[in-house]
Amino acid sequence: MVAEVLSQNFSHLIRNKIISGVKVASTLPPVVMQQFVDDTFLFGQSSVIEAKEWKHLLEDYALASGQLINYNKSKIYFFNTDRNLQNKIIHILGCCAANLPGSYLGLPLTVKEVTPKFWESILERMQKKLAGWSGKTLSGADKLQLLSASLQGVPVYFLSLFKISIAMVEKLEKIQRSFLWTGMEEKARISLVNWELVYKPKYMGGLGIRISDLNKALLTKITWNLVMGNADSCKIMRAKYFNHTPFSSLVSSNDLPSGSKIWSNIVKS
Template sequence: MRLLSMEELEARKEVKGDFEKWALMKEISWRQKSREVWLREGDRNTGFFHKMANSHRRRNCLSKIKINRTWIDGEDAARLEEAFTEEEVFSALSDLNGDKAPGPDGFSLSFWKFSWDFAKEEVMGFLKEFHEHDRFVRSLNSTFLVLILKKAGAKDLRDFIPISLVGGLYKLLAKMLANRFKKVVGKVVSSTQNAFVEGRQILDTALIANEAIDSMLKRNESGVLCKLDIEKAYDHLNWNFLLLVLQRMGFGEKWTGWISWCISIATFSVLINGPPTGFFNSSRGCRIKGRSGDGALVSHLLFADDTLVFCDASQDQMTYFSWLLMWFEAISGLRINLDKSEILPVGRVENLEVLALEVGCKVGKLPTSYLGIPLGANHKSVAVWDGVEERFRKRLTMWKRQFISKGGRITLIRSTLSSMPIYLISLLRIPRVCFANERETLWRRVIRRKFGEEEGGWYTRDVREGFGVGLWKDIRKEGALLQNKVVFSMGNGRRVKFWKDNWCGNFTLCNFFPSLYAFASYKEAWLEELWDHLGEEGVWSPSFSRPFNDWEVEKVERLLLTIRGRRLNPLLEDRML
């Protein structure tokens, strides 16, 4: 060992100063991250600050964020992962069609139904093993693929429709998982998506789209409507994207694991002219402003992968939209088929070609068709029915070439031709009871915001001429004919009127007891207002503006006998039957 020279001492001093400076800066950094303000009285150890900062990071990390009730709570997640019961299994088995073609195991569902009494132990054992270990034998998820021609002379693979023949046990398991899932899917799927959610239907989307276009035209607003076609949506779906979405929506680890196992171990064998080929795995894909004041915002509508997006006629907005589609494709593994997608002008749009070029799709025009329903068309126009008429002509031309008896022709007309216009008619004739009872659906909110609603919320207000498309006008007009014959089922009594609504039989009390109604204190009273909650059961207490005469006591007696036994239930909503 030797003493350091002057140069070495200066170098060590400089290095030591640099070390202390960087150590101080690191300490300040961790102190700022830890947000601790009591440093002078506490520990100045950098390790302490490091732990505190990591703690804050874990606490502030956003694994998921709730937007308009778009995740399920812990109770629903736990219910999805409960053990399978024999009643649940048999109920799912009974709901399945037993006559479908069997899969690789050779057993149709009719076999499992017929042999349930002695096969149920094996089935329950299979489900118990799946519940406990989150997996089952891979061979149970083998599938035969049958290719069905889309058109005569097809050669390209895209011209065939693949039909999956799945094994019976896996089909039963999938049905049970679907039954559980459909109980919570409405909580996590946006109201703009109307496919595969109980209580929503395809016609809702078409009605909303027509009303939205009408509102823009009546207010002289310009905009564009992007009609998107997602290519082979179920075949190209990225599994990691699907599982990540399930996790972010609050589904439990076990449930997510079940779904991951079911979709990832599937093997397929194509039946070519009868015999199967070898099995192969898949790497992705799945089988399978108004009169009432505030406007109802509609930015996009979906039915499965059929998508409509409402945009302003702005090049900047279309640029952002094209970026959004690009990111969506990158994350989900899906692909927008721009050759089949189109941009439709609503109102006067001068730079339409520029907007279409920004997205990369073709230019279309209104009226068009969406989900088989005319979009942006005058519903009274004969042209609305051109598609139905064309299908009629094609069927009749084909039948004329065949030797069919008169009785056979009548059968074909009743079974085929008579059902063709039903889909289109169903939108033009939506029952009024839907508006009364489907209070949370998107289509009802749009109609209510646009036309307003009468007291009680059972009907919209009268529709003025020139306001709104003809669809809802006709529905409102026809509903008015039935208004006096509507019967109500009372719940909490907040939307049914005591005297004027039909709730206690095939009559209204004001018509059945006109002399009593004449001096009733409150002729517009709701049921809730005339129900006295005194005691455990409660009693009716209609009020009158004067004492009864002797000859009116009997009528009051009959009134009380008529409503006796009918009680309000504060936990239920009033409904229209």
Template sequence: MYPINVVNNVSWLATILGGEVGTLPATYLGLPLGAKSMSIDIWNNVIEKCEKKLARWKTQYLSMGGRLTLINSVLDALPTYMMSLFPIPPGVTKRLDSIRRKFLWQGNKEKKGFHLVKWKSVISGKKNGGLGIKNLNLQSKALQMKWLWKYANGNQLLWERVIEAKYILEDKWMTKEVTTPYGVSLWRSIRNLWDEVKNNSKVKVFDGRKTMFWK
């Protein structure tokens, strides 16, 4: 049980419910609970995991192809769980890009390796001449948009009903834009992407409950 502000008899309530009293911020299902969504500190665990992987790999002699495979299959996957809910701050992107870039070009060498291609090109898709290493900013944005897509498709799940009750529907697809400064930073950052999602989506009319085609 994590009380917000002052809660009377919280220990007694926790005993009745068979739980314990904790303090925020805390970790729940591997994600920070009650922390600022744009705080760099909540990403420290992800950065540490990447650095530990890197330290282990540096003891091995790997070709560039091998290093590229490890980046794509391991390093790119580590921040995905966090990015599925929290937008990645620029400082974290910069740090993770530095880790991946250094490992790609330098490997286990102590001396600085030559960066033969601009990082912007490296993180482009293979169809565009890149190496397919994920662009973390684009991946973070896509994962945030996924929540908007789920919400707009409206299965009336519990989290959707909570969002709707707190932020009020603007139309039949999305809540009103979040303008209040406190306690809503996570949904605000997601909601701010709605115009981009809407402008790149098509609506297929079925029973007309959510679509008015004459407007």
């Protein structure tokens, strides 16, 4: 509720043309504030006047709400801004400047394809989880439960936004296969069932642990939320990329609007 008051105050400044915000699409008002989890994102033009207005409003918000803003943990991202102007804005707001590509909540902030190094970090995380499990003392059902709940749980956040490569799928499935049949022991054992059958959906007689299917399902869910969602972020994406064009017509055309790799993955899903 308090954050909503802050948002309305920023909107008031835009209506009175005191600040500009960022114009994302012609059919939407300028974007100045978005929130995700416990973080607040502010968007605006690189100007001393706008920076001062932000600072005054944020100080008033902190005084009225009792919530202190941690400027030491806040970051400013500049685009096409002169270095001298950057320094002035940094001085006014009291934040540090940051550069892209970077990361947010472990996800890379980039418009390009994620590098193999990014996926290698996922592999390492999965292997560390396995290191604490004594697979040889677990039953087959126990191992399957761990695979479903923990191994697939590690990369889900990343699979929700990025399309995983076939090579990386094979590496992840190798970890799954090794744990399921050997408990990650050094000694090799014969696989009891062909892996092609194991990773099939349960209704087809498999165990339902295929990572590539999970990746496609999660990207499709993002697409559904984008097309049907009422959140401001969904409205912004629709206005920017759809331009009142039905999504089905958009993805079937050869003239797709350009965007980040995440947008490309959504369209391909």
